[in-house]
Amino acid sequence: MSSPALECINVSKTYFLGKDIEVKALRNVSLRVERGDFISIIGPSGSGKSTLLHIAGTLDRPTSGRVLIDGVDVTELSESELTAFRKNKIGFVFQFFNLITNLSAIENVMLPMLLSRRYMLKEARLKALHLLRLVGFPEDRLRNPPNRLSGGQQQKVAIARALANNPTYILADEPTGNLDVSSSAEIIATLKLLNNFGNTIIIVTHNVELARITNKIFFMRDGQIYEEAPRSFLERMPMDEAALESKRRIQLDILRLERENIERLFKSRMISSESYERALKNLEDKELRVKH
């Protein structure tokens, strides 16, 4: 059996603000997220949601407890190991993880692929194009820099960028936070689609509409986490069949590009046969989910 995407075990985080002043932002939080899950975390302001997301993103370390990502205990990794790990295993859609202002939309999505050194320029450009199509980004805006895009369009770029390196999961802190109702609805539909296609997604949100399309809702209060009653229903995504079919084709194209990339890396001995086998298995699992 494969390990869960994320496992937080008795995670606590205390901020020490000076002598005798401490803030217990997280108290013994345990959370397990399986591959393919789509979970939301809700709760009042100051309850620890962003703190937990930062820890799940290895941007912050817990004061105590363990965090396993893809079966790897990240609390034991050094800073430089963490940086590499984070780049390839986690996709961020955070408000403060802004897009790079002097790069175009498509270049923003290409950048993580180029930095990973697993993709050639041509491969990165083609995959970025497909990812942007998948999230419904308008094709006549590919060359626009972020300041010439709407909020909803910028968020789509951020989501496409988060997917660039096939992360174990995507973390999103208030992904609809600054958006109007219709852009929010588009982002919600996009996240649902991406999850249907096999991506694991963890979001923090105040948006009830967004929380209710996820598979599991967790509630935080005073640094503690509670699981709401398990949801017995999976709502169908509000998308017509023709639109869904076209997204399916785009996703299958991306998986095909990915397979070509993996094969090139393997042939040029840039990855081991174990990573090659694992990647192929992963791609096959995803293909099944998309076709299903």
Ligand SMILES: Nc1ncnc2c1ncn2[C@@H]1O[C@H](COP(=O)(O)OP(=O)(O)OP(=O)(O)O)[C@@H](O)[C@H]1O
């Ligand atoms: N760097 C920090 N130093 C000290 N205290 C912090 C720090 N970051 C967060 N806190 C405190 O930890 C607690 C949890 O904060 P967190 O940002 O996780 O809340 P949140 O649930 O995300 O809230 P919101 O919904 O307002 O975004 C708060 O009391 C906050 O003031």
Ligand SMILES: [Mg+2]
């Ligand atoms: Mg927050």
